[in-house]
């Protein structure tokens with residue numbers, strides 16, 4: 374799939390005439406990257422040792438000091454070889470404010486230099502918007518604005534500081550550029566679905582403004598997406614967390630009585646998600662899951678569970694009820710509609726603007742292979758993701774506290790109230806998700822199993838949240854298997 378030697382290409386757009394600090398950056402960083410990569414929040418497969426790092430391609434995006442390099446590296450791990458995109462800056466010495474991005478020391482023709490994470494360097498990040506605005510193009514890298522978009526350049530940049538699977542940079546509060554980290558061949562679903570929703574005039578997205586794409590062994594790949602930055606927003610997770618905090622602070626009040634009640638927002642969010650599903654169906658079509666498709670879906674759920682049970686011992690106790698909940702799908706009496714969906718919907722993926730809710734990050738679950746993420750799926754998968762998220766929001770403030778039945782009761786009440794309001798809002802536009810209980814339950818369980826693995830690898834102290842949900846969902850619900 375890839376060439377063994379790092380290949381050096383000329384700059385996408387020549388810049389300052391000053392000499393290049395380092396020539397064979399990819400090869401020199403093989404050792405340092407093996408230590409640096411696993412420490413990055415966006416690095417996938419954290420649970421597994423790195424057997425080797427192999428530079429695939431290195432492009433100089435800016436010569437001189439600081440130097441900017443676009444690197445593609447293959448990381449060899451037990452579950453296979455994964456490609457990662459890196460933007461690496463090089464300076465003769467690193468200023469204090471970039472020290473936390475240090476990758477390692479490299480040797481150039483004129484002496485030693487330091488390689489570091491270039492996304493942290495405002496002097497380099499702006500170069501990416503310049504290249505998009507200019508429509509820069511080489512054989513394998515294409516920077517392009519969306520049709521009709523004129524971009525402002527010279528804006529100051531800062532990285533997004535929230536937890537991310539990728540890396541996003543904000544430019545002057547006008548644009549946000551997402552740099553995809555783990556690279557799979559194929560057009561990113563994020564770019565594809567944003568374009569599709571824009572084309573039908575959806576009001577629930579941030580408009581796409583440009584992209585960085587390329588070609589890898591004859592297949593298209595997406596490296597970045599530039600969008601409108603939505604200023605003055607709050608994400609759904611922060612809003613829900615505020616509401617739950619209010620509730621916990623008022624031990625005597627019900628979820629409906631506290632100042633920060635979230636139910637009306639949950640209802641609006643349900644409406645927004647149903648509208649997005651409607652627009653995705655309009656733009657990219659729908660189908661009905663046939664018997665073979667249903668069997669494949671159920672088999673995928675079983676496989677995913679078996680894989681998780683093999684590595685996460687805590688799941689083993691629930692494997693039986695989980696497999697039964699998946700099998701229950703094979704006997705449902707209703708047709709299952711499928712279409713393109715968001716694929717990883719949760720409260721952190723929705724922004725409340727002054728005008729309503731906007732959905733972001735249409736990439737699907739980062740751990741799934743791209744073809745699986747781009748397949749038609751039941752829109753109830755997104756509903757299940759959001760219902761899981763209400764459960765998370767209700768319970769995460771209790772993690773680490775001494776067990777307290779009163780707080781558990783309140784958390785449960787908050788989750789049920791907001792899950793109900795979300796479904797009511799969704800049903801006011803589309804199908805009521807509660808009319809397909811076996812499907813919804815199986816999808817919620819499948820999501821909770823994914824979350825168990827996600828927390829196991831990324832935030833072990835949060836593992837009790839999805840594990841507790843698996844236990845609850847597995848023990849109730851025998852009556853919803855229809």
Ligand SMILES: Nc1ncnc2c1ncn2[C@@H]1O[C@H](COP(=O)(O)OP(=O)(O)O)[C@@H](O)[C@H]1O
Pocket residue numbers: 533535536537538539540541549551579600601602603604606608721722724733734736
């Ligand atoms: N269009 C936007 N306007 C404002 N903030 C945004 C926008 N898109 C994303 N963000 C912020 O950036 C964060 C990361 O974006 P996201 O697309 O979820 O990245 P990832 O795929 O890495 O998880 C979000 O949680 C949100 O806070």
Ligand SMILES: O=P(O)(O)O[C@H]1O[C@H](CO)[C@@H](O[C@H]2O[C@H](CO)[C@@H](O)[C@H](O)[C@H]2O)[C@H](O)[C@H]1O
Pocket residue numbers: 536537538539610717719720721722734738739758761762763765766824827
């Ligand atoms: O990075 P992404 O936003 O694409 O998604 C991954 O990370 C999410 C956490 O940031 C994770 O979501 C889980 O935790 C959320 C709270 O932080 C919660 O609202 C979600 O319901 C829960 O799934 C997501 O699963 C993962 O793919």
